Amino acid sequence: MDFVDTLMSIMESGEAGFEFDRRNVKAVLLDLLVAGLDTSATAMEWTLSEVINHPSVTKKLQIEIEETVGKNQLVDESHLPHLKYLDYVVRESLRLHPVGPLLIHESMEDCEVNGLHIPKKARVLVNVWAIGRDPNVWADPERFWPDRFVESPNVDLRGRDFQLIPFGSGRRGCPGMQLALTIVQLVVAQLVHCFDWEIPGGGDVDMAEEFGLVTGRAKHLMVRPTYRLN
Numbered sequence: 001m002d003f004v005d006t007l008m009s010i011m012e013s014g015e016a017g018f019e020f021d022r023r024n025v026k027a028v029l030l031d032l033l034v035a036g037l038d039t040s041a042t043a044m045e046w047t048l049s050e051v052i053n054h055p056s057v058t059k060k061l062q063i064e065i066e067e068t069v070g071k072n073q074l075v076d077e078s079h080l081p082h083l084k085y086l087d088y089v090v091r092e093s094l095r096l097h098p099v100g101p102l103l104i105h106e107s108m109e110d111c112e113v114n115g116l117h118i119p120k121k122a123r124v125l126v127n128v129w130a131i132g133r134d135p136n137v138w139a140d141p142e143r144f145w146p147d148r149f150v151e152s153p154n155v156d157l158r159g160r161d162f163q164l165i166p167f168g169s170g171r172r173g174c175p176g177m178q179l180a181l182t183i184v185q186l187v188v189a190q191l192v193h194c195f196d197w198e199i200p201g202g203g204d205v206d207m208a209e210e211f212g213l214v215t216g217r218a219k220h221l222m223v224r225p226t227y228r229l230n
């Protein structure tokens with residue numbers, strides 16, 4: 001049973017309790033593809049860009065993976081819970097580069113937040129990008145520094161700690177978060193474990209952003225891999 005089978009069986013059983021036909025199944029699948037592909041790929045690209053720009057981070061990550069996985073095999077999902085530094089690297093990357101920089105919500109009723117009156121039906125934009133770089137919350141906010149989480153390992157990105165909400169928070173937060181974190185961590189770990197990376201012609205990776213609903217790199221990531229496993 002995969003996800004499509006599950007949706008089809010709900011449709012055929014009539015158990016949904018609301019209208020749920022083939023069009024709805026297709027819409028849910030399209031929703032997942034639109035919400036899940038570009039976001040995850042962009043997060044991987046930003047993370048790899050930051051790692052390549054910080055050779056000491058690359059080294060530390062490679063050592064962690066070598067100690068856990070070994071140089072004679074690939075990383076798989078079962079290794080991820082043991083790769084703590086990898087977790088910090090991905091968290092730090094999503095802090096600086098939340099691929100969805102603005103959360104777009106609408107208030108359901110009149111309310112007050114921090115003394116601000118928000119009328120019913122107001123469009124509310126939450127600037128996740130700015131929160132991740134707020135100097136009142138983050139020491140040296142512009143610096144890519146995964147070790148900051150050694151000091152505060154419990155600052156989590158799953159929506160409980162409002163200084164780090166790349167997946168949003170609450171009931172409209174990202175339902176694909178666990179899948180996204182697994183995929184981003186796995187691909188980044190694999191790329192760093194299997195290859196050394198260099199920038200043709202030297203220098204740093206250009207970190208300019210192209211603003212959009214999903215904010216990715218302005219320029220393609222052009223880097224050269226060299227295989228490093230036994």
Ligand code: HEM
Binds near residue numbers: 104166176
């Ligand atoms: C690194 C990857 C991803 C990031 C950073 C991300 C981030 C987000 C954010 C910020 C939101 C809006 C939350 C809010 O407004 O409070 C969202 C919504 C959503 N995401 Fe993700 N996402 C990622 C991957 C995925 C994946 C892999 C899937 C599914 C396979 C997915 C499915 C969705 C869906 C369906 C929504 C809409 C939820 C709703 O409106 O109730 N996302 N995501």
